[in-house]
Amino acid sequence: MNGNAIGRREFLRSSAILLGGLTVAACADPAAMTGAEPSMEPIELRYHHRLGLECDNHGQWVEKFNEDRAPDVSVTMECFPGADYFKKLNTLIAGGTIGDAFWISSIEGYYRLAAAGASRAIDDLVESSGFDLSDFYALNIEAARLNGELYGLPQLAHPGRVGLFYNVGLFEDAGMDPPNDTWTYDDLLAAAAALTDPDEGVYGFLPCLGYFCLLVYQRSWGGDMLNGDGTVATLDSDESIAALRFVSDMFHEHGVAPLPGTMEQGTYQTFAANKLAMYQSGFWGEYVKNFVEEDAWAVAPMPIGADTGVRGNMFESDPVCVSRASEHPAEMFDCLTYFTTFDAQIGNYNAMGAPSVRPDVMASETLQASALMRVFGGIMAEALPLVLPANFRETEYFKTINEMLQVVWLGESDLDEVIGNVQEAAAEILAKPSLEA
Structure with missing residues (x-):
């Protein structure tokens, strides 16, 4: 039997109660006596x-x-x-x-x-x-x-910033296989080096350098910006330093990436001019389609860490x-x-x-x-969790780390000279009272 069904006797009893309630309401409500509907304000x-x-x-x-x-x-x-x-x-x-x-x-x-x-x-x-x-x-x-x-x-x-967007024409002209989901960072570096042509102003790869961009590298190396509960800064771990060193070396050791602020045009325009072979971005990296022909670009996932097998993400x-x-x-x-x-x-x-x-x-x-x-x-389908400072000071945390690492990307200081200060500043932020207002 349907659990919502009721018998005739129960129906009559309920109807009597309902009618009795309406009678009381009519006696108490002048609107009911005149037949007018009670006013109900819309929400x-x-x-x-x-x-x-x-x-x-x-x-x-x-x-x-x-x-x-x-x-x-x-x-x-x-x-x-x-x-x-x-x-x-x-x-x-x-x-x-x-x-x-x-x-x-x-x-x-x-x-x-x-x-x-x-x-x-x-x-x-x-x-x-x-x-x-x-x-x-x-x-x-x-x-x-x-x-x-x-x-x-x-x-x-x-x-996260896990897309490796690449210039189809530059790979084809060089007779190189395009990126795929088995690539490690060694493969990325080798391809970027092969496609870089300083005389023509062509660069092989452009990493993005914000907090969550760098997190992709750190997690691929087995490091992170924070411990699992967001209470301890971990930028000075061996794994995190190795990941940040890889990014720095792409600028200064290998010369496959343009220094921040040195490109004459934006990323998409530089890509469209065939001066950039690959760049890192989130899903919005596809907006390059507004600058190039449909078949001029393609995307693969950012590489996996050679030692960890992990594809950094969040x-x-x-x-x-x-x-x-x-x-x-x-x-x-x-x-x-x-x-x-x-x-x-x-x-x-x-x-x-x-x-x-x-x-x-x-x-x-x-x-x-x-x-x-x-x-x-x-x-x-295999994404890693987002971890933020437990005291809710994420904006301050992101901003401080990004600003302090800028001198590394610009070549004004070496990573080893800076990372201790970055770690100390990050730890000081995490030690502050919880920001809940």
Whole structure:
């Protein structure tokens, strides 16, 4: 028997109770005596995002939600310029005017705002709505937890700066096999050296030099920026130093990479002029397609460490969060789930070329038609966790390390002269009080 079915006697008893309740309500409510409907104010919600393709893509799903829930619930998007977004978000939180939900990056304040109480845990909303978290990569959900509680729904994810983008024509002209997923860093260096032509201003490889770019090398060598719980700086380990030395040597020992700031044009323009054979980037590296013919570029994964067999990466995501200030968290959560559907994730890819938070979307015909998504999807399946400072001072940590290593890349100081100071500065940041506001 259907567990939701009721008998005739139970139906009549329930009906009597309902009618009795309506009679009492009619006696108490003048509107009921006149036959007028009680007034119910529609629920109006606000959702913050940064301006750009993501805002546009989310906007269409907000419209769909509003259509589905009209006239009872409506969501208004408030999108702010990317350069000012995080400052604006902090201002809204501090002023008590934050909306009902907001987008945030896992590397730019997600955990700090959760710890500070700006966002609310959503485990109860997931359970009460029956929302299925198994649609996501398991690591994506685990990465969205803080102290065991889930504070956001991932709506975009990627494995970091793990793309090795290469100039098809330069490899063909040199009669060389292109990069593949078996390459080690020795293979990368050998190819870069063979394709470098100083007289013609052609360089074999351009590494990216930010914190998360360098992490790709460190993890390939068995090192890292931090220990597993984000409490100890590990830049001075033998493995981390060896990885950073490899990057430095590409500039100064082997001469296969242009010094920072010396290229006359940007990366894509230099690539299009056939002056750059390979470069490291995240999925956005495919934007070179706006500068070259379709078959002029291709992508492979960054190499594996020869001694470790590890392909350095890290699982980064952009969650959407329900504000703790929201008076209607269930309705807001319902809207946020629209961004994670199969169709919405396909739309996210079509709009931005971004990998999905869902394995079924990454395996879809649409994304598998893209060589870029095949490469990044393979790495997503084996991605390593993102580790950030446990005291939520990631912005200070990133900035300090990046700035102190600049003298190495520019050739103004040797890595051995600098790394001790970098390690000390990083340790001092981790020793500071937790930043939760």
